Amino acid sequence: MEHDKLIEDLKRGDPRALESLFSIYKDKVFNTALSYLQNTQDAEELTQDVFIEVFNSAGKFKGDSAISTWIYRITVNKSLDKIKYQKRRKRFAVITSIFSPDSAELAIDTPDFIHPGIEIELKERSQLLFKALNDLPENQKTAFILSKIELLSQKEISEIMKTTVSSVESLIFRAKQNLKNILSKKYDELY
Amino acid sequence: MEQNKNRDKWVEDVLSSTENIKRAEASTYIYPKILHRLKSGDSTYNIIPFKRAAFGIVTVVLLAVLNIFIVFTSQNDPGSKVIQNTESSLNSSGDQLIPSQVNPYLEILNN
Numbered sequence: 001m002e003h004d005k006l007i008e009d010l011k012r013g014d015p016r017a018l019e020s021l022f023s024i025y026k027d028k029v030f031n032t033a034l035s036y037l038q039n040t041q042d043a044e045e046l047t048q049d050v051f052i053e054v055f056n057s058a059g060k061f062k063g064d065s066a067i068s069t070w071i072y073r074i075t076v077n078k079s080l081d082k083i084k085y086q087k088r089r090k091r092f093a094v095i096t097s098i099f100s101p102d103s104a105e106l107a108i109d110t111p112d113f114i115h116p117g118i119e120i121e122l123k124e125r126s127q128l129l130f131k132a133l134n135d136l137p138e139n140q141k142t143a144f145i146l147s148k149i150e151l152l153s154q155k156e157i158s159e160i161m162k163t164t165v166s167s168v169e170s171l172i173f174r175a176k177q178n179l180k181n182i183l184s185k186k187y188d189e190l191y
Numbered sequence: 192m193e194q195n196k197n198r199d200k201w202v203e204d205v206l207s208s209t210e211n212i213k214r215a216e217a218s219t220y221i222y223p224k225i226l227h228r229l230k231s232g233d234s235t236y237n238i239i240p241f242k243r244a245a246f247g248i249v250t251v252v253l254l255a256v257l258n259i260f261i262v263f264t265s266q267n268d269p270g271s272k273v274i275q276n277t278e279s280s281l282n283s284s285g286d287q288l289i290p291s292q293v294n295p296y297l298e299i300l301n302n
Contacts, residue, residue: 051221187198187202
């Protein structure tokens with residue numbers, strides 16, 4: 001009920017409603033973005049983009065789903081778009097590096113990501129997991145992040161991804177299988 | 192066997208490394224930045240940077256203009272007349288292009 005009022009206020013362009021929504025969902029949006037982008041600065045920028053989109057497109061929100069579902073969906077879509085954009089930039093940087101090696105160096109090199117919420121003794125392992133996540137197809141990656149890191153229920157994930165619960169179950173299963181294969185190869189490389 | 196066991200255990204450990212993950216806190220400076228962007232009208236996220244899109248459009252337009260220019264100038268160009276003349280002379284002497292119906296080998300055999 002309180003959320004409905006927030007959306008109504010937001011539709012009228014009330015910035016206080018945006019501030020309230022921001023305080024409720026900022027950490028969820030930021031953490032989801034962080035799992036996808038694996039860079040704090042990028043995740044902060046994306047959090048801004050998400051809430052600006054929420055403010056601008058509040059009029060389009062019909063209330064068919066929960067606000068959290070809507071905000072998560074915007075976050076996931078924007079994260080995937082940003083990853084595609086970064087991949088394009090990397091490809092462009094590879095080409096430009098042929099002509100001027102120094103200028104493209106920053107765009108190509110991305111250091112391994114360490115999640116700030118991981119315990120110290122698990123940092124090295126989680127680093128490998130986040131790296132392996134990047135090799136998964138988009139929908140498997142989304143299902144895994146929302147389920148294992150955001151700890152959402154399969155029903156919530158199915159609403160965010162606009163699919164069925166059984167599809168989500170299958171996506172998580174395949175994501176785990178693929179991750180196991182990727183990590184097994186990594187083990188053989190390391191040991 | 193031992194190697195496989197170790198590998199499976201290691202993989203499971205890595206997969207479960209995000210269990211009990213704590214939420215990272217979003218910076219308090221994000222909200223003022225959002226308000227600033229909303230006030231300044233910078234609310235659109237450019238997937239394709241404007242400069243690159245403009246460069247692409249200009250390149251396509253230039254190529255199109257150049258192609259049109261070449262097509263039109265080649266019609267008035269003396270060099271292209273040579274090609275047209277050659278084509279017309281070939282068309283007029285079309286008979287020569289048809290292969291002969293006379294088979295010299297058959298003629299030799301008949302003789």
